[in-house]
Amino acid sequence: MKILVNGIQSNLRFSSAHVIPGHESCGYIHGHSYFVDVEIEGERAGEFEFVVDFKDVKGYTKAICDELDHRLLIPVYNDLIEFKDFDKKTDSIFNLKKKHSVHFKIDGKGYSLPGVDCVFLPLPYTSAEELAKFFAETLAKKLSETYDNLEYVAVCVNEGIGQGAEYRKEL
Numbered sequence: 001m002k003i004l005v006n007g008i009q010s011n012l013r014f015s016s017a018h019v020i021p022g023h024e025s026c027g028y029i030h031g032h033s034y035f036v037d038v039e040i041e042g043e044r045a046g047e048f049e050f051v052v053d054f055k056d057v058k059g060y061t062k063a064i065c066d067e068l069d070h071r072l073l074i075p076v077y078n079d080l081i082e083f084k085d086f087d088k089k090t091d092s093i094f095n096l097k098k099k100h101s102v103h104f105k106i107d108g109k110g111y112s113l114p115g116v117d118c119v120f121l122p123l124p125y126t127s128a129e130e131l132a133k134f135f136a137e138t139l140a141k142k143l144s145e146t147y148d149n150l151e152y153v154a155v156c157v158n159e160g161i162g163q164g165a166e167y168r169k170e171l
Helices: 054-068 093-098 128-144
Strands: 002-005 013-018 030-042 072-075 081-083 101-106 109-114 118-121 150-160 163-170
Touching: 002 054, 013 054, 030 054, 030 128, 054 128, 093 118, 128 150, 128 163
Parallel strands: 013 072, 072 118
Antiparallel strands: 002 030, 013 030, 030 150, 081 101, 101 109, 150 163
């Protein structure tokens, strides 16, 4: 059986700025009002014969949205981003999260921002495709701690109505 959670109607939203280094138009810092749809398939199980409790799906997804909301999303593992005092190959991404200020360059343009204004993601891009994969994998991992009856978790990250990317994580 399949369950569906509509991001607009369930308030699974976040507004963030991002940049896709090297892209002709998306290579500039810009933002979107995102919403996140979730689809989960599995066998009904447990006392109430749920596939999964909607409360859990919405709570876990909302927590991810809240972490990204009103921040600049930075794809740490993008080859075109050069960080000052951070080596992508040897330093932990958690070191960036601890910095009061972060300094980096993209295509020769220098940026200096308060660390609290940024979310440093272990991604090569902050495209809808990569964000959908990030959400699906994070949500699947969290749900797997409680549920062993799920076949897949699919997440669609929408950059606006009629424009989104979906990733399906098999379990």
